[in-house]
Amino acid sequence: MSDKFRVSRRQLLKSTAAGVTMLASGGIEPLSALAAGTLTVGFIYVGSKDDYGYNQSHAEAAATFKKMPGVKVVEEENVPETNAVVETMESMINIDSASLIFPTSFGYFDPFMLATAKKYPKVEFRHCGGLWTKADPANTGSYFGYIGMGQYLNGIVAGHMTKSKKLGFIAAKPIPQVLLNINSFLLGARSVDPSITVKTIFTGDWNLPVKEAEAANALADQGIDALTMHVDSPKVIIQTAAGRGLYVCGYHVDQAALAPTKYLTGANWNWAKPYHDFIEEKLGKKPLGQFVRGGIPEGFVKMSPLGAMVTPPARKQFDATLADIMKGGFAIIRGPMKDNKGNIVVPAGKIYPETAIELEKMNYLLDGVIGSTS
């Protein structure tokens, strides 16, 4: 009974779609993607496309495909991590005939993207940041960048520039991606001077301008003289910290223009690279990558150019480390390592290169970080 009903519903959908195509001969172009041979790619963002941060880094990459022949880009911003994202994906599939979808926020992965993928086996889903495994549906996958290396390089520059030997890190939530960034920043700085500490403040959410500014002020009051961050829109932190005379290392996108005399460098995404690969594979009817990762060598992550105030020793170590990273397989997490509660978290002799899957499950802050994971 219900099966029969479903068929009739699908027919209904089809007939409506046809009717609408006729109706829409004028002003807009819905369903033009139905034209044979066009690949419709859907991008879904959790925040605003113009946040000058995480979502913008994706949207800018998506925009590079808008002129690509044979490709049509559809986008939706501010889609919450609820049923809404399922509806958005289904709407992209049913109404725009999207056959490749990139949900770019972590919370979209489970259960929303996985469930939708089961329902639409012919559509490919690639998720940003998800810990995809072979048990997940065959038409799904995930991609992410090893931006921890960028934070390591940030740490090197900040480590050279700090006089107080105290650095700061303003973060949203204590999740593995963030913890890895904080630890990498610390290790970069400690490669310069092992006495350096990193004070961490969690704001509790991804976009809270007033709290982020308060955090920057609180860190400045504690004598911190260089900081970086992991929030969705770093602009407020960069401006507030620079206003208090602190050096800043950026994140997500290059924000040097906001504080030309204080912006040391920054770890920036280059999502155009993985998107380009996926779209080429899809157009060429090749199988799409399912667990795609890349760092600085692969072009997934880039560094902002060093600021003019960065000292020669800092430049030298930055360039040398960058050259090492470019060789691939660079490892900063090397045992023995203790967390900031005194537990051994990486046993002696254990080395995790940037590609190690264990790093994507990080749940500790290393000794030298002042902050708590809960």
Add this chain to the structure above:
Amino acid sequence: MSGPAAIGLWGVPLALIGGAIRVSTPYIFVGLGETITERSGRINLGQEGTLVFGAMIGYGVAIMTGSPWLGVAAACACGAVFGLFHGWICSFPKVNDIAIGIAMMQLGVGLAIFFGKPFIEPAAPHLPAISLGWWSAVPQIKAALDVNSLFILGLALALFLNWAFRNTKYGLMLRVVGDSAEAARAMGLNPNRVRLYATAIGGGLAGIGGAYLSLYYPGSWNEGISSGQGLMAVALVIFARWNPLGCFFAALLFGGAGALGTALQSVGVTQGYYLFYAAPYVLTLIIMTATSSRSDSLVGAPGELSITK
């Protein structure tokens, strides 16, 4: 020169004072504006939308003209238009001011985000700070006492309103209209007109509060610029029992308590930060519960106000 010395645990009280000064200004302006509106017998929950729109337009105008003060003026003017609109619609019989306020909140925030996209990335000139910490050699104290002129204006406005409500013709008109429309009509006043102006002034002040957010602290326009400050300020008016000075101190208290979560983490108290972030709300609730009582809950409440009827 070496970097500034750490001030350790002194950072917490300092952050509370600095936070109170930095964070309170939007609450002060929205709160004072809403006090005027509510004293006339109307409530405008749309202040949140006005605040966000003011933040956007103030920032945009400052970028386009290069003058942050023109930005403040534009935000004030737009806020007044929002207020006029609310006041005008609510002057029709049977129109619910609370509901219209919620709809205006939606519209104001929506319009701000809609038109604000081009202003997210560029940096606008900031409002200048007045350094009241010149007497101190400690950079942290200097920084905490960097006061924006809008804050001082807010204090002056609170004092002025406190006086004007009692001692001027307009203050009396406002209160009469707010307490009883009947009595006001008997005195030859037009309650709707008084409320229209009161809501417009309230909106204008909320617009200034928004401009402070984007042009001074945190000093940037983005879509999450307000985490409900406008709504909370309306609540603080009830908390302050429609008293302008009470409103000022409530805003200071709320702003200061809001700095607790980050200040504690900066001195190493790192666990349970969500709970510390909730401190302003918990504190407000506790004070309200302690100072209210069954019988005098409505002391100071304008008799015509729908929310306390």
Add this chain to the structure above:
Amino acid sequence: MSNASPDTLTNATAVLVARRPDALASLARHAEAFVIPGAALLAGLGVFSAFLVVLGKSPSAFFLAVYLGGFGSAFSLDNSLTHASPLLLTALCVALPARLGLVIIGGEGALVLGGLAAASIALPLHGMPYFVVLPAMAAAGALVGGFWIGIVGALRTFRGVNETISSLLMAYIGIALMNQLVEGPLRDPASLNKPSTYPIGDAYRLGNIPGMQVHWGLAVGILACIACWALMERTTWGFAARVAGGNVRAAQVQGLPVGKLILAFTFIAGACAGLAGMIEVAAVQGDANASLASGYGYTGILVAFLARQNPLAIIPVAFLLGAIDASGSLLQRHLGLPDATVQVLQGILFITILFSDTLYGHIKWLNPDLWVRARP
């Protein structure tokens, strides 16, 4: 309805008029409730079209998008209904206390804590049958939500604390509590980049209504609206509440237990929002996490006011909001408009609809008196 010819309608009216002399007047009175908001809706769409024209966008493209995204197909209808279902319950959280004259705007807090409670109770009950676990989750969600808003009622009753501000404060506190627990003691260590509680398990998920892509929460919401309507309109308690809402002093003189009424109604209101949280966990998220706080509680306030605090009217209003929300997707993708367009549209529509309240009794041909007088 739409296929009824004018003749049938006239005949029906004639029959009604013949049966009861003032039926025409009553028809006019009821027609008001449809004609006025309908006209306001059209006026709002007109204003929004003007807004689009000013921006150089085509209104017809917009209407097409709303039609396509909100109503145009079974798929879009399902979308609209899915968007509507949590709003039914969160709107009740506002509408019930409103009958007592209380303005509660903190349903969001009850929703997130209700969801958290539901997810927490599912864990120890693992392995028990479906029909035990699901009701237990619902009960936990409703109890915790009811308790949370009940506090607001108690503060009002015993300390005279203004319920609007205390409910807003309680919402912020509730969300902070949820975040602290989800990232701290209740966190599933395997929930890596999205801190969450342990999943309730696929066996205990609330499924879809057969033949639809909409979960059972919709049915629960509609039933709750009907039940609350019955409570308000058909029981002594509901009557007492309306009396108390109209005039507290009169109610006290009558000996009505105003305090108890406030406690009971705030509890039921919070229970509705808590239940919405439980449904969000059981049908949508599969665990409790920060996404529970996605604004359903606040949108519910608007739904309740648009429905003029009438539990039955909440159903169509929530559907209208759901449809607008659902079509927001297409406004972004097909018209290249930013997401905030939906907010602007909603703001305009709500203002025109709320404004239309002033027209009741002012439109001549809908005035019952006119028809009564016109009677031969």
